[in-house]
Amino acid sequence: MTRAVRIMMNILSLKKKFTDVLFLDRFSQSCFLFGLVGIATFGILFAIPYMYNDFSEKVVLFARAFGVFLAFQMLINWFCMKFVDNGYNPDRDGTMPDGIQMGQNISRIPVADSKQTSRNNRRSQSDLNTLNKRNVGSVMYVASELPKTAEEQPKRTTYPYFSWTPCLRCNRPRPPRCHHCPQCNVCVLKRDHHCHFAGACIGYKNLRHFSVFLFWASVATVFSTLHAVPYYYYHVIQNTSFFDLIFPVAIARSALGYISWKNAFFIVLSWILVTFLYWATSFLQIVVDLIRLGKTTFERDHKMELTDKRCLSDKLRSVYGNYWILNFIIPLHFVFEPIDDPLNWPYIKA
Ligand SMILES: [Zn+2]
Ligand SMILES: [Zn+2]
Structure with missing residues (x-):
């Protein structure tokens, strides 16, 4: 077997692995955990003191505390998304x-x-x-x-x-x-979809964690982008050419020694950041729409003409339970359960 064939076989088996949902689940979750912990640590330890160099210590402390809060919210809601028991249990x-x-x-x-x-x-x-x-x-x-x-x-x-x-x-x-x-x-x-990043289904009991996660993920990506833009403008663009901003070019040119590895690293990071900014904000918009309409992704995709006759505050209660806004500070699924009838759905009408 020649080397080229062996390489082809390896690529094919990798493709097979990626189409295996269990592998996809584990891969996406590892990427998420490493990415979040890595970026948060990098941001809180190095980026914030660097960006707020000219400000007082109190400002640095506040920015760091906000960064910790964002990372905490994302992690805790991710764990809730994953571990809140979502299955239909007839006995319960x-x-x-x-x-x-x-x-x-x-x-x-x-x-x-x-x-x-x-x-x-x-x-x-x-x-x-x-x-x-x-x-x-x-x-x-x-x-x-x-x-x-x-x-x-x-x-x-x-x-x-x-x-x-x-x-x-x-x-x-x-x-x-x-x-x-x-x-x-x-x-x-009330199954919405299977989330590979959490390795769990989003449904009746954890839609609240999914939406809160997306909210804080959107805030975190906007917060990071606002900090990345000035750095990008003053440090990266000045020292690189236009084509270096395309990340494979940046990696190749940094390997050949034309640009510094720091700039190449930052260009790759900014591509990841922009992707996550797009994902988080567009998914948040979809989820807000679904909660507003009282529908699931499945029902929206199949253009089902279901109508939830309740007012918006009742629809919010059907996802978050009472005092819905508190869920954005701390997960409260064990105190305030969703107020709805997940078996008979009496408020859903034609
Ligand atoms: Zn079943
Ligand atoms: Zn699932």
Whole structure:
């Protein structure tokens, strides 16, 4: 086997590893922890005293304290996102109410008159025909049973979105808006998405930590960018050419000795900073929108016409519990639980 083939094989296996979600989870979490701890330590120990050189000691102390506060908020909410038990537990959360059938729509959802409808119709026409026409546009949930013999076709049953449906993995009914996560291998109440950076699902119980994390992450990235811009202007741009600002060029030119490793390091760091600034602020905007509308990412992506009839303060209570603003100082999930009914969703209407 030649060397080039061996290198190709290595790259391919790396690609395979990256498509493996468990590996992706661990990789993203390690990157996050190393990145946060590294950047916070660097900022608090070196960057802040350097930037506030001309100011009094009190200003330096205040800026450092603010940096510690930001890092603490991000870390604590990250741990909460990861370790707050998000799974649907029938013994704790309740089971399917009497008088309700599996697959019975418990809310009146109008037909979403979009391309999605025709796509769904094509996908499993026979299943859809058996359902109430009113729900066609919002039928999203397909339960698949794997065939037992080679000749058998997979058995698929389609249910209205807003109904109790069977989870074939957990082998029990699950409430509307509750989805099984293949990575976490549990059914998650009001599942929003699986977050690789936390290695956990975001749902009914930890959406509050996710949103608070994003808020402080946005503040932290804006705070860092405001400090990085003057340094960039006075130290980096003066000593480098325009093309050095593209980070692979900077790395290559610093390896060849044309620019200092410090400048190359700072150029790479600023690219990371800009990426995180973009991620944090755009995700924060999405989450604020979802809380305002009372929807999940899944429902937004599938253009479901769900309406949460409550006012904004009740919607905030349904995510944070009472005194929602206090969550931005300290996690309070163990004191103020979300005020909502995660099994029946009585306030969600057509
Ligand atoms: Zn499940
Ligand atoms: Zn998950």
